[in-house]
């Protein structure tokens with residue numbers, strides 16, 4: 419099931435096309451990342467998805483329906499840092515947000531609990547660390563208990579400690595069943611948090627899918643047979659598999675190789691077993707997302 423389906427979404431500003439025929443789907447329960455360099459169209463895409471920006475063309479469906487007041491209540495969004503009052507407490511600030519969003523005050527306590535701020539709820543906002551301030555911003559999106567959170571650059575501008583706090587919080591929220599959609603130009607953050615992603619560049623989709631699909635067969639695979647098989651025997655069998663290329667002896671009984679797209683470690687295991695070779699280790703060597711990202715956007 420998809421919580422969000424974006425189809426051929428386009429935004430034209432005068433002569434400039436900010437977003438061009440962007441399509442992707444966000445699976446329910448995923449932590450979905452919109453990844454792209456500055457100006458690639460992440461904020462514009464999110465704005466159109468949330469109905470705060472008018473799309474030039476294309477369609478947006480939330481929970482298999484067009485965006486409506488009813489679907490909006492199921493989404494909590496933070497497109498820019500909220501303006502909290504420094505002299506008011508966390509609780510008082512959320513009271514104001516709850517009034518604007520017209521949600522019951524009763525959801526404030528759970529939003530504070532979910533973001534780990536209950537113990538500090540009566541302290542002034544100005545006494546909070548950067549990470550706590552951002553957690554309060556996320557608490558504001560949780561008011562009304564939405565199923566989906568949309569967070570634009572949630573770790574931007576935070577110190578390392580704040581980044582860890584926010585990342586942990588997002589993973590916690592996902593573990594508790596929320597679908598979280600985040601945008602970021604920080605590859606490392608996307609890699610650490612997301613289960614799925616779309617890579618945008620110059621307003622267009624470069625690639626989309628589960629995070630593993632960005633590494634999977636794109637990286638090399640490391641293989642070590644049981645000691646009774648010699649490296650030579652292994653190479654001979656692997657050499658006969660047309661979808662295995664670029665064999666390299668890595669020493670200590672390890673051989674590395676590439677597999678043609680569509681093949682997985684399980685295929686390798688079966689093919690070797692069929693030839694009487696038992697493998698004690700097959701490890702996909704994940705290509706770092708950064709390498710993959712630059713390969714994609716430079717393509």
Ligand SMILES: Nc1ncnc2c1ncn2[C@@H]1O[C@H](COP(=O)(O)OP(=O)(O)OP(=O)(O)O)[C@@H](O)[C@H]1O
Nearest residue numbers: 431434436454455456457458459460461462463603
């Ligand atoms: N109101 C506007 N008028 C004209 N051009 C715009 C407007 N808003 C955005 N753009 C252009 O659209 C493109 C996409 O911008 P957008 O803010 O969506 O990118 P982004 O990926 O979110 O970048 P950032 O990480 O810097 O926020 C950019 O080239 C930007 O200059």
